[in-house]
Amino acid sequence: MKISRFAKATSLFAVSALALSLTACSASPAPSESKPASTDGIDVYVIGGMPSDPFWGVVKSGAEAAANAVEAAGGTVTWLGPQNYDNLGPDAGKLVDSAISAGAEAIVVADWVPDAENEAIKRAVAAGIPVIHYNAGGIEQADATGALTYIGADDYVAGVAGGEAAALAGAKHILCVNTVPGSANQEARCAGVADGAAKHDATGEQLPLPSSNFGNPTAVANAIKAALTKDPTIDGVVTIGVQDADSAASAIEQAGLTGKVQLGTFDLSETQLNRIKDGTQLFAIDQQPWLQGYLAVSAAWQYAQYGILPASRPVLTGPSLVTKSNVDVVIAGVAAGVR
Amino acid sequence: MSKATPILSLKNVSKVFAGYRALNDVSLEVYPGKVLCLLGDNGAGKSTLIKVLSGFHEPTSGTLEVNGVTAVFKSPKDASNVGIATVHQFGGTFPLMSIGRSFFVGAEPTKGRGIFKRFDKKYANETAVREMQQLGITRVTDGDRLIGGLSGGERQASAIARAVHFGANVLILDEPTAALGVKEAAHVLRIIMQARNKGVAVILVTHNVSHALTVGDHFAVLIRGEKADDFAKGERTREQITDLMAGGEAMAELERELSTLTGTINQIN
Amino acid sequence: MSTQVKKQSVGFGSLIRRPEFGALIGALAVYIFFAIAGGAPFMAPGGSASWLNVAAELGIIALPVALVMIAGDLDLSVGSVLAASSMTLAILSGFYGLPTWVGIIAALLVGTLIGIANGYIVTKTNLPAFVVTLATLFAVSGLTLGLTRLLVGSTAVSMTADPTTKALFGTLLDGKFSVAIFWWLGVAVLVSWILYKSIFGNWIFAIGGDVISARATGIPVAKVRIALFAASGFGAALVGVLQTCMYNGAQVANGQSFVFNSIIAVVVGGVLLTGGYGSTIGVILGTLTFAIVNQGIYYTGWNADWAALILGILLLIAVLTNNTFRRLALSGGNKKEKKN
Numbered sequence: 001m002k003i004s005r006f007a008k009a010t011s012l013f014a015v016s017a018l019a020l021s022l023t024a025c026s027a028s029p030a031p032s033e034s035k036p037a038s039t040d041g042i043d044v045y046v047i048g049g050m051p052s053d054p055f056w057g058v059v060k061s062g063a064e065a066a067a068n069a070v071e072a073a074g075g076t077v078t079w080l081g082p083q084n085y086d087n088l089g090p091d092a093g094k095l096v097d098s099a100i101s102a103g104a105e106a107i108v109v110a111d112w113v114p115d116a117e118n119e120a121i122k123r124a125v126a127a128g129i130p131v132i133h134y135n136a137g138g139i140e141q142a143d144a145t146g147a148l149t150y151i152g153a154d155d156y157v158a159g160v161a162g163g164e165a166a167a168l169a170g171a172k173h174i175l176c177v178n179t180v181p182g183s184a185n186q187e188a189r190c191a192g193v194a195d196g197a198a199k200h201d202a203t204g205e206q207l208p209l210p211s212s213n214f215g216n217p218t219a220v221a222n223a224i225k226a227a228l229t230k231d232p233t234i235d236g237v238v239t240i241g242v243q244d245a246d247s248a249a250s251a252i253e254q255a256g257l258t259g260k261v262q263l264g265t266f267d268l269s270e271t272q273l274n275r276i277k278d279g280t281q282l283f284a285i286d287q288q289p290w291l292q293g294y295l296a297v298s299a300a301w302q303y304a305q306y307g308i309l310p311a312s313r314p315v316l317t318g319p320s321l322v323t324k325s326n327v328d329v330v331i332a333g334v335a336a337g338v339r
Numbered sequence: 340m341s342k343a344t345p346i347l348s349l350k351n352v353s354k355v356f357a358g359y360r361a362l363n364d365v366s367l368e369v370y371p372g373k374v375l376c377l378l379g380d381n382g383a384g385k386s387t388l389i390k391v392l393s394g395f396h397e398p399t400s401g402t403l404e405v406n407g408v409t410a411v412f413k414s415p416k417d418a419s420n421v422g423i424a425t426v427h428q429f430g431g432t433f434p435l436m437s438i439g440r441s442f443f444v445g446a447e448p449t450k451g452r453g454i455f456k457r458f459d460k461k462y463a464n465e466t467a468v469r470e471m472q473q474l475g476i477t478r479v480t481d482g483d484r485l486i487g488g489l490s491g492g493e494r495q496a497s498a499i500a501r502a503v504h505f506g507a508n509v510l511i512l513d514e515p516t517a518a519l520g521v522k523e524a525a526h527v528l529r530i531i532m533q534a535r536n537k538g539v540a541v542i543l544v545t546h547n548v549s550h551a552l553t554v555g556d557h558f559a560v561l562i563r564g565e566k567a568d569d570f571a572k573g574e575r576t577r578e579q580i581t582d583l584m585a586g587g588e589a590m591a592e593l594e595r596e597l598s599t600l601t602g603t604i605n606q607i608n
Numbered sequence: 609m610s611t612q613v614k615k616q617s618v619g620f621g622s623l624i625r626r627p628e629f630g631a632l633i634g635a636l637a638v639y640i641f642f643a644i645a646g647g648a649p650f651m652a653p654g655g656s657a658s659w660l661n662v663a664a665e666l667g668i669i670a671l672p673v674a675l676v677m678i679a680g681d682l683d684l685s686v687g688s689v690l691a692a693s694s695m696t697l698a699i700l701s702g703f704y705g706l707p708t709w710v711g712i713i714a715a716l717l718v719g720t721l722i723g724i725a726n727g728y729i730v731t732k733t734n735l736p737a738f739v740v741t742l743a744t745l746f747a748v749s750g751l752t753l754g755l756t757r758l759l760v761g762s763t764a765v766s767m768t769a770d771p772t773t774k775a776l777f778g779t780l781l782d783g784k785f786s787v788a789i790f791w792w793l794g795v796a797v798l799v800s801w802i803l804y805k806s807i808f809g810n811w812i813f814a815i816g817g818d819v820i821s822a823r824a825t826g827i828p829v830a831k832v833r834i835a836l837f838a839a840s841g842f843g844a845a846l847v848g849v850l851q852t853c854m855y856n857g858a859q860v861a862n863g864q865s866f867v868f869n870s871i872i873a874v875v876v877g878g879v880l881l882t883g884g885y886g887s888t889i890g891v892i893l894g895t896l897t898f899a900i901v902n903q904g905i906y907y908t909g910w911n912a913d914w915a916a917l918i919l920g921i922l923l924l925i926a927v928l929t930n931n932t933f934r935r936l937a938l939s940g941g942n943k944k945e946k947k948n
Contacts (some may be wrong), residue, residue: 054763181913207906210916215687215864217855218665218786219902222658226906229649242764243859250855254784255654271766271857337761393824415824425824433817435885435934436810444814445825447807457805 041075042304044297045099047092047109048135050081055267055289059135061337062293063108070301077297078102089113096120106130106304108296111137114144121145130303134296135289136185139314148309151296153287153318155185159192161319162238162264165283166193167200171236171262174204177224179244181208186240189266193238202236217247224251228261236262242269245284249275268322268330268339276327286330287318290338344407346371346540347392347423347509352401354387361387363564364401369509374531374541376551379561380584385544388561389511392542393425394418424502425511426495434487438471438479439464441486442501470500474530492523499530503539510534511542516550528554548580560584628890630929631877635893638900638922646907655907657784663899664788665847667892669866670873671799672843674891676836677874678803680816680883681737683837685726686844686870688748690863693719693848695752695765698858702767703760709773712849719845720838722748727834737837745867753860766857778853788850795843800888812836816883872919873898876926878933885934897922 046063049056060079067077080099082091092112097120099107107124111117111133122145124131131147142150159176166174174197176190187206194204207227213219228234228251237252239245245265252261264283265272275281295315302308322330333339345368354362362384369375379385390396391403394412403410405421412418415425433441439460448459448466464482471479476496479489486494495515502510512531516524531554535541545551551558558575560568560583568575568583575583642650649655669686676683693715701711726744730737756763769778779787803809811832814822823829844866852858877894879886901922905915 054757057757057761208912210912210919213865213902215691215859215862216662216665216866216869217851217862218788219662219865221855222661222903223906223912225654226649226658226903229652229654230646230907230909243861246855246857254657254780256783269764270762271764274766395824416826419824419826427821433814433821433884435880436813436817440810440813441817444810444822445827447810449807457801458807458810 041073042070042105042301043075043103044070044077044106044108044301044304045080045102045104046077046293046297047080047095047099047107048293049110050084056081058289058337058339059293062290062295063297064293065290066294066297066301069298073301073305075105075301075305077301089116093117093120096124100124100127100129104129106132106300108132108134108300109147110135111141111145114141118145121147130300132296132300132303134292142314148303149299150314151299151317152292152314154314154316155188156192156195157316158266158285158287158319159189159194160196160199161192161321162189162266162283162285163193163196163202163204164199165196165321165323166236166238166262166264167197167202169236169262169282171197172202173231173233174202174236174238175224175227175234176204176206177209177220177237177239177244177248178206179209179214179220179240181206181210189240190238197236204238217243217250220244221247221250221254224248225255228252228255228257235260236264239263239265240267241265242267242272242284245272245281249280268334270334273322273327273331273334276322276324277331279324282323284322285318286320286322286339288320288339289317291317343370345369345404346406348404348407349388349391349398350402350404352391352398352403354391354396355399361564362391362398365561365564365566366401367559367566367569369540369542370557371508371540372535372538373556374535374543374554376555376558377542377544377561378546378548378551378558378580378584380546382563383561384564385561386513387564389425389513389542389544392418392509392511393423419507422506422508423511424505424507424509425513426498426502426515427513434485436486437464437483438486438489438497439467439482442467442470442482442497442504446505466504467497467500470504471497474500474533475526476500490523491519492526495519495527496530499534503534503537507539509540509542511544513544514546515543516545516547524550546584548577548584552577552580628878628887628893630926630933631890631893631897634876634922634926634929635897635900638897638904642900642904642907645910646904650904650907653782654784657780657786658903658906659896659899660789661786662903663895664786664792665850666866666869666873666899667792667895668788668795668847668850669840669843670870670877670891670895671795671888672836672839673870674874674877674879674886674888675799675803675812676737676840677871677879677881678816678883678886679812679833679836680819681730681833681836682741682871683723683726683737683840684741684867684871685722685744685748686840687864687867688745688752689719689722689841689844690848690851690866691858691860692722692748692752693845694852694858694862695756695848695860697849697852698765698767699756699759701769702765702857708767708770708853711767712773712777715849715852716842716845719841719843719848721841723838723841724834726841727830727837730837731830731833749860749864756860763860764857767852768856769853774853776853777850778855786850786854788847788854791846791850795846796888796892803888808832808835813884816880816885818884869898872923875930876923878930880934894926897926 048059070077080095082088089112093116096109100123107129109121109131114137121131125146132149132151133142133147134151138154139150163174174193176193178186178190180186190206197204209220209223224247237248239248242265248263252258252263262282266285268284268286272281272284276284299310330339348368350366352362352365377385391398394415394417443463448462449456450459451457468479468482474496476493479493515527528550531541555572557571559566673683696718697711697715700706700714701708726741730740811827814827815829815832819829873895874891875881876897878890901919905912
């Protein structure tokens with residue numbers, strides 16, 4: 001998930017590259033609008049990432065689409081996001097407490113840092129508020145806090161899908177480039193890639209790149225090139241983010257291995273889609289963030305108001321594999337702001 | 340004292356910093372070819388006086404005159420334009436620059452024209468070494484050496500040589516001998532006399548009475564921002580000056596206090 | 609460069625007293641180390657291209673940053689300047705479809721203006737450059753993110769450079785060597801000339817050595833410092849342009865690693881953190897050292913988790929070595945010249 005990647009990078013560099021706000025206060029809840037608690041409908045509070053983060057911008061669009069139905073039934077949907085990602089876990093915990101004291105009747109929360117957030121989430125559950133985890137934490141954490149369910153992607157499952165796709169396309173030795181080594185999400189993705197590859201007689205290994213290369217595509221590209229040069233048996237590369245995919249594409253070109261080494265990535269961007277369309281990239285793994293926002297808000301509201309809940313636990317929104325066969329419809333989705 | 344026009348004079352100068360009176364009604368005169376020694380304990384206002392003379396501070400009240408004409412120094416540049424040069428305790432202030440480069444800081448010699456105009460390192464090095472050798476620093480032969488590699492006396496010499504080379508007619512030396520050994524200090528005093536003999540007016544700031552008496556023509560003693568005494572060579576004994584600098588009453592009090600601990604002051608002596 | 613007329617000083621004794629000697633040893637040591645550990649692929653043209661490409665971009669930023677540091681300041685804002693300039697180019701020429709050269713000029717202008725703003729704030733407020741440029745680092749990154757999302761609605765913007773600019777800024781010669789290497793050489797020649805041949809260079813050393821004395825000699829201290837910040841902003845913007853042309857687009861999070869990597873390269877290269885001392889050869893060697901370590905580890909087949917550790921140790925050793933050689937330089941070592 002994108003958020004952990006950014007949080008990691010910012011703390012590592014002691015400069016939060018993406019800290020939007022100049023205000024130092026990071027913990028203050030920032031309800032986008034303050035509405036009087038409605039009497040009949042359900043007031044849903046959503047704890048998510050910074051809306052300025054492109055990934056969360058799409059999640060928020062999904063939540064807003066669901067909010068139409070909530071508001072039609074007389075309720076409200078309020079988005080709470082941290083000012084930055086420097087102190088994500090504690091900040092998110094505080095946002096949960098803010099939602100409780102603001103009179104939330106249903107809470108949707110991303111459990112990024114369970115150790116820091118679960119206590120607050122348990123307080124909400126104990127207060128009788130229906131809680132749904134989404135985007136991060138998985139079903140295990142939902143069980144731990146007593147939340148209703150988990151709605152989102154599973155990094156390991158997504159990795160398996162990527163590993164299988166690369167192996168099925170003929171790759172035998174797949175490199176998973178991890179530019180945020182040590183992050184649980186990315187480690188799970190790369191582990192999934194290796195296991196997925198193993199299902200089809202291929203092997204996967206991880207290339208951890210240190211934070212001193214963060215945000216420098218040249219350093220990342222040349223490191224990938226070095227790995228490809230060092231080990232000519234590598235014939236597949238999977239990256240954890242879209243910019244790394246761009247670097248990997250350049251590395252493959254520099255090593256003179258275009259057409260010989262397959263490329264795939266987690267997450268989506270315009271460049272990836274264009275490459276998939278051109279045939280120089282095999283796939284992109286989408287966790288469908290819009291769906292996460294939409295489904296989580298809908299489910300929380302429906303349960304609080306009518307007691308309706310999806311029977312399958314967890315509800316997985318991904319992986320959805322974007323390949324040449326479906327790239328056109330995805331490109332249309334990006335233009336509409338839902339991908 | 341001669342009746343010649345002083346090259347630089349202060350008339351009733353006061354300097355107040357945020358309510359604190361660092362200088363109070365100080366008047367001084369400096370003559371070409373003479374050494375004025377400015378004596379005083381730490382905090383007596385010597386540094387403030389130097390900064391007023393060298394253009395870092397403007398006086399709160401009172402005036403400066405250069406060759407009898409009122410002058411206002413808005414910046415150190417104004418002071419150096421009329422030939423006032425200040426050399427600080429550690430002499431060459433750019434320890435990590437070469438002798439040649441630091442000698443010409445702010446007045447770099449160039450050769451070539453247009454975009455080929457460039458720093459003339461050869462000329463700079465040769466000139467710097469030559470000027471220092473003229474002041475008796477014969478050990479220095481390579482203008483590429485770093486200032487920081489010179490001894491304290493050599494650094495003072497390089498700074499004084501620089502000031503003289505650029506036509507300083509008032510040379511302010513701030514504690515030039517404070518950090519030096521006996522031999523080096525003597526060398527610096529000799530260089531001061533050389534500058535004096537060239538007709539430069541020297542203001543020597545020190546709290547070392549012996550050094551002052553060796554080279555001084557005229558003396559002024561500052562106490563808590565005020566001029567406590569002002570006299571020509573031979574008018575006071577060393578003991579009188581030392582007592583005055585030590586600051587009368589405060590010293591007597593200290594002696595009384597000490598005597599309660601150790602007996603009378605004579606026993607200590 | 610030394611066309612010394614005085615009796616002097618050829619040979620090992622004077623060589624080890626040059627400020628860049630420590631950096632030279634460091635660069636050679638890491639090269640030999642990785643040549644042994646990495647073997648033929650590291651020494652092949654492709655392997656050399658790896659660290660040269662990384663060094664070139666870092667060097668274009670590190671050289672002007674070195675000038676800033678020799679003058680006693682610090683510029684931490686380069687990371688955000690890189691992002692801002694590459695975004696400017698990508699948005700103007702990619703999103704709005706203006707000619708690439710318009711975007712490039714605007715990008716370089718943005719970088720230079722941010723540098724001028726840094727210099728202006730530093731000289732007007734007398735705040736430490738560390739604080740001011742740290743503030744700019746944040747402010748500019750926020751501004752870039754905010755404006756990009758406002759204008760484009762995304763944080764990644766793609767751009768296709770026209771063939772001429774692509775050839776000038778974003779191609780790989782022989783499929784391996786980035787054109788950035790030649791830009792780096794150009795910047796190195798220019799910066800060397802400024803530092804050693806122009807009187808401006810003497811002012812830089814003087815300001816870094818003692819800013820009060822430098823002002824007293826009539827050097828326009830504020831103007832010099834502003835110009836140096838402008839140069840550092842320009843350098844970062846140039847790398848932003850190079851990367852945008854090379855990778856056909858820009859991301860708002862780009863460039864942050866250059867903030868510390870440029871300072872590492874400069875310090876390993878023997879520039880004194882407190883100013884007043886340093887050389888361009890040293891900075892070039894420091895940049896190469898950093899790049900060789902940064903890339904060399906991937907040719908060894910070892911777990912790359914250790915790369916940052918090696919870098920940290922190297923930095924410490926480099927600074928200690930530099931201190932030793934600087935002491936040697938200051939000692940002058942002139943036993944032979946006793947005359948009186």
